[in-house]
Amino acid sequence: MTAISTHPKLSRRFRLQYESAQERWVLLYPEGMVQLNESAAEILKRCDGERTVAAIVEELETTFSIQGIGRQVKDLIEEGGRRGWID
């Protein structure tokens, strides 16, 4: 068993939204807002409870023509789990 969900899903208590005035994605929750960097946003957009972590990594590597981001994705999903962003 891993420490993180195999099919990570953004918590229904958080809303992922693009804010044009800030030119970035944010997570909105009661009386608060997390300002996301680009890679965190791309990962969280794909946490839909359907894709596996491996599928997310593969998709990002293909889309952005990069390699070896598995660790980064897992770290973000773990951190999101700790902060309650991800079920």
Added chain:
Amino acid sequence: MAGSIEPPGPPLWLLAELTYRCPLHCVFCYNPTQHARIQQELSTAQWVDVMRQARALGAAQLGFSGGEPLLRDDLEELVQEAHALGYYTNLITSGVGLTDARATRLKAAGLDHVQLSFQDSTRELNDFLSHTRTFELKQKVARIIKSHDWPMVMNCVLHRHNLPHVGPIIEMALDLGAEYLELANTQYYGWAWVNRDHLMPTHEQLVEAEAVVNRYREQIGSRCRLLFVVPDYFEQRPKACMNGWGSVFLSVAPDGLAMPCHNARNLPGLALPNVAHTPLADIWRTSQAFNAYRGDGWMKPPCRDCDERHKDFGGCRCQAFQITGDAAQADPVCGKSPHHDQVVQLVKQAPTQRHIPIVFRSDTESRGLHPEVPA
């Protein structure tokens, strides 16, 4: 560099104080004590216009507050408009007026979250401090909130009377299914300032309460997030008030005054603009009031030369004015402030001042405290 003002970023928070009217009479309310003299309220169309302008500037979080915002019959309409604009909408309420029918309409309108205030874990103290019989009602409202699947922040203002109950208060929040519990140590503004001697805790009470909070945090994990608002009179550094003046926060009062902080109405030397006459973009970017304490050019020593000035922004302007008489001074809760002794004295003197009658927030008391303002 002294005097430099960078162009401001976007406002991120719009606080819409829809009304100062409130069915409760809380002794620690932070509303301006002259509320009864401010009867003018923006119309529905004016609020919609404010929300549109603020959203265009970049505001993403919207708080409907007051007073009691449920006293406005157009709340559903405003929530619906806010939701359509893309805001995350927060209702900050005493719970009075949140019937199941109204909750159903607010849910349909797109309300995202409800913050419900409690005064204590006991009926006796809840009803005494709010001067109303609202304890059972609030329990009922909490269940209505959860039955509509809203996330719930429970808010409880802490002071010397209920700090010993912090454990039962946390238990109550857990029982009612709150996702967040804001344990808000009293901030001394408005009615709370008038009643400060009755509310002021001891250092020991705060230490014990915080230990209880920390024990619960370990036990309950992420089930309910416990926020312990810093009791700044007992600290050596000020709070980063509003995250800096005119930095992210835009408050609009019931009568349309736009303020960088919801307590700024009483600061001298501010030409507070009104949303009824001035475009919000001008208010945010160029108005005298929003630029008065923006950046660090306004700072005096010790803030001016302090390496923490971009961390706490010199603390709270209202507190600086209230205690030192000069809003541009360092917040006197700071140990570096030459006026820090006055804060120490306020804490120390409180137990000897309790012969002064406690003042419940009411229209009559408001008019009594402000006889000079024309009705």
